[in-house]
Amino acid sequence: MNLTMRHLSLVFVAGCWGALWNSLAVWLGGYLGIAPGLGVHIAPALTPAFLYPRLVWGGLWGLLFLLPMGRWSFPARGLLFSLAPTLVQLFLVFPLKAHKGVLGLQLGGLTPLLVVFYNAIWGYAAGWWLIWTAMKNRTGKVG
Numbered sequence: 001m002n003l004t005m006r007h008l009s010l011v012f013v014a015g016c017w018g019a020l021w022n023s024l025a026v027w028l029g030g031y032l033g034i035a036p037g038l039g040v041h042i043a044p045a046l047t048p049a050f051l052y053p054r055l056v057w058g059g060l061w062g063l064l065f066l067l068p069m070g071r072w073s074f075p076a077r078g079l080l081f082s083l084a085p086t087l088v089q090l091f092l093v094f095p096l097k098a099h100k101g102v103l104g105l106q107l108g109g110l111t112p113l114l115v116v117f118y119n120a121i122w123g124y125a126a127g128w129w130l131i132w133t134a135m136k137n138r139t140g141k142v143g
Contacts, residue, residue, distance in 0.1 A: 015062020016055045018126030023054045025121045040108035074130040078123030086119045
């Protein structure tokens with residue numbers, strides 16, 4: 001693979017784009033009472049302090065799109081890649097940083113399901129960003 005700054009910036013921005021949609025979904029789930037209605041205590045305020053680290057980490061996770069995946073579509077790759085931040089959230093962030101137990105179960109029994117769902121939004125949106133940029137280039141591929 002010919003790795004260029006263009007490749008790096010495209011996948012980083014794709015990850016940021018996915019993180020924006022993920023963050024809006026997490027916020028909206030709390031704001032509308034969906035997460036609390038499911039017994040999950042995740043209802044962040046939509047603030048720069050909430051968004052900034054999520055966008056940066058989303059961009060870094062976007063680097064996974066540099067992995068060769070053959071004929072997999074970008075949205076399919078995104079859904080697969082969304083498992084990486086999901087596992088980190090459930091097995092490192094919740095228990096070690098947030099002190100909410102493995103899988104974040106102290107936040108509610110359906111927390112793992114919501115984390116999988118929200119991170120799938122990240123992967124799917126990031127994948128669609130890459131499709132959109134490829135179409136704008138009319139090359140059919142990123143790069």
